[in-house]
Amino acid sequence: MSDRQPPSGQGLLFLTDEQLRKGIEAMFFAYRGFTADPDRILNKYGYGRAHHRALHFISRAPGTTVNNLLSILGVTKQSLNRVLRTLIKDELVESRVGTRDKRERHLFLTDKGAVLEQELSNAQRERMRQAYREAGPEAVQGFRTVLEAMMDPDLQRHFTRMKESAND
Amino acid sequence: MSDRQPPSGQGLLFLTDEQLRKGIEAMFFAYRGFTADPDRILNKYGYGRAHHRALHFISRAPGTTVNNLLSILGVTKQSLNRVLRTLIKDELVESRVGTRDKRERHLFLTDKGAVLEQELSNAQRERMRQAYREAGPEAVQGFRTVLEAMMDPDLQRHFTRMKESAND
DNA sequence: GTTTTATGTCAGTGTTGTTGACTTTCCAAG
DNA sequence: CTTGGAAAGTCAACAACACTGACATAAAAC
Numbered sequence: 001m002s003d004r005q006p007p008s009g010q011g012l013l014f015l016t017d018e019q020l021r022k023g024i025e026a027m028f029f030a031y032r033g034f035t036a037d038p039d040r041i042l043n044k045y046g047y048g049r050a051h052h053r054a055l056h057f058i059s060r061a062p063g064t065t066v067n068n069l070l071s072i073l074g075v076t077k078q079s080l081n082r083v084l085r086t087l088i089k090d091e092l093v094e095s096r097v098g099t100r101d102k103r104e105r106h107l108f109l110t111d112k113g114a115v116l117e118q119e120l121s122n123a124q125r126e127r128m129r130q131a132y133r134e135a136g137p138e139a140v141q142g143f144r145t146v147l148e149a150m151m152d153p154d155l156q157r158h159f160t161r162m163k164e165s166a167n168d
Numbered sequence: 169m170s171d172r173q174p175p176s177g178q179g180l181l182f183l184t185d186e187q188l189r190k191g192i193e194a195m196f197f198a199y200r201g202f203t204a205d206p207d208r209i210l211n212k213y214g215y216g217r218a219h220h221r222a223l224h225f226i227s228r229a230p231g232t233t234v235n236n237l238l239s240i241l242g243v244t245k246q247s248l249n250r251v252l253r254t255l256i257k258d259e260l261v262e263s264r265v266g267t268r269d270k271r272e273r274h275l276f277l278t279d280k281g282a283v284l285e286q287e288l289s290n291a292q293r294e295r296m297r298q299a300y301r302e303a304g305p306e307a308v309q310g311f312r313t314v315l316e317a318m319m320d321p322d323l324q325r326h327f328t329r330m331k332e333s334a335n336d
Numbered sequence: 337g338t339t340t341t342a343t344g345t346c347a348g349t350g351t352t353g354t355t356g357a358c359t360t361t362c363c364a365a366g
Numbered sequence: 367c368t369t370g371g372a373a374a375g376t377c378a379a380c381a382a383c384a385c386t387g388a389c390a391t392a393a394a395a396c
Binding site: 233246253273 | 341342343344345346
């Protein structure tokens with residue numbers, strides 16, 4: 001959009017390959033920490049990360065369709081279906097035929113599903129809260145800004161849409 | 169951007185579950201973007217993310233031992249060995265018997281390995297550079313701070329050690 | 337000389353992703 | 367009303383990458 005001449009003064013960014021590499025490694029190690037707690041919990045119940053992701057986004061947008069979920073998660077329907085099947089079988093997720101369009105399935109968490117989602121969510125939020133606390137408010141703002149800029153444009157669209165739907 | 173809970177005073181953080189959830193989702197989507205470019209390149213050559221990680225850390229610390237690499241990557245030796253075997257067979261990595269301790273193997277990139285590492289590294293750095301540019305210098309600082317706080321303590325140790333080894 | 341460490345290997349298993357082919361259901365346009 | 371195509375689900379096969387467990391070898395450490 002705006003030109004590449006960085007805003008004058010302190011806006012000038014001198015980015016050495018070394019600094020960028022630090023960012024890359026920080027991202028790698030942080031993501032490991034980020035998923036560590038939920039992974040432990042999931043393991044307890046015999047589920048994996050894919051189940052967590054499904055639970056998360058169904059919890060976030062109850063009644064979402066399978067197709068919508070597919071585009072958010074960015075996997076094939078076969079891959080998602082395998083996960084959904086077990087979640088439905090285990091009565092964590094309910095699949096309701098659409099009223100307007102009966103081909104669509106709307107997905108909801110059952111009470112049991114909501115309990116697990118909460119357990120996972122609490123653990124991950126606690127980690128995030130701790131990190132935010134250590135880093136301070138300005139750092140949090142910067143964190144979010146950089147992450148958003150790192151997303152693929154269409155994923156950013158998903159993210160932004162959800163951001164609007166629940167006032168930030 | 170509109171802060172719902174104005175941070176009263178200065179260091180006090182009011183963190184709603186919603187704000188934390190945004191952070192969690194941002195992390196999820198950003199990581200996808202973060203790995204997208206290298207994944208495409210790796211796919212071209214028939215390698216995967218595990219190969220990328222090995223190449224990265226061998227490039228970062230030439231002569232590192234297998235055991236050291238294991239503790240950085242946090243996988244089993246069987247898992248790492250499968251990756252290293254193909255990299256050595258394809259002459260991207262060289263394994264030299266240790267001089268001081270002949271049980272150890274020291275790992276180095278060959279010229280060919282360095283070329284691929286560069287290709288991967290350049291793509292990922294370009295993404296990171298772009299994100300940093302869009303976000304601005306203060307955001308970059310915050311980004312790094314939060315990520316560091318999110319790591320597991322022992323991973324943070326690895327990260328910090330590497331940070332020192334090449335002055336940040 | 338026994339034990340421990342570092343590395344490598346074989347075999348089996350599980351999760352999560354992929355393609356490709358096929359069916360059923362159902363909306364909507366001709 | 368027929369038909370084209372979208373949405374959803376299923377089956378089969380396969381690959382990447384993680385895991386466990388067992389075992390082998392060489393060399394350092396005690």
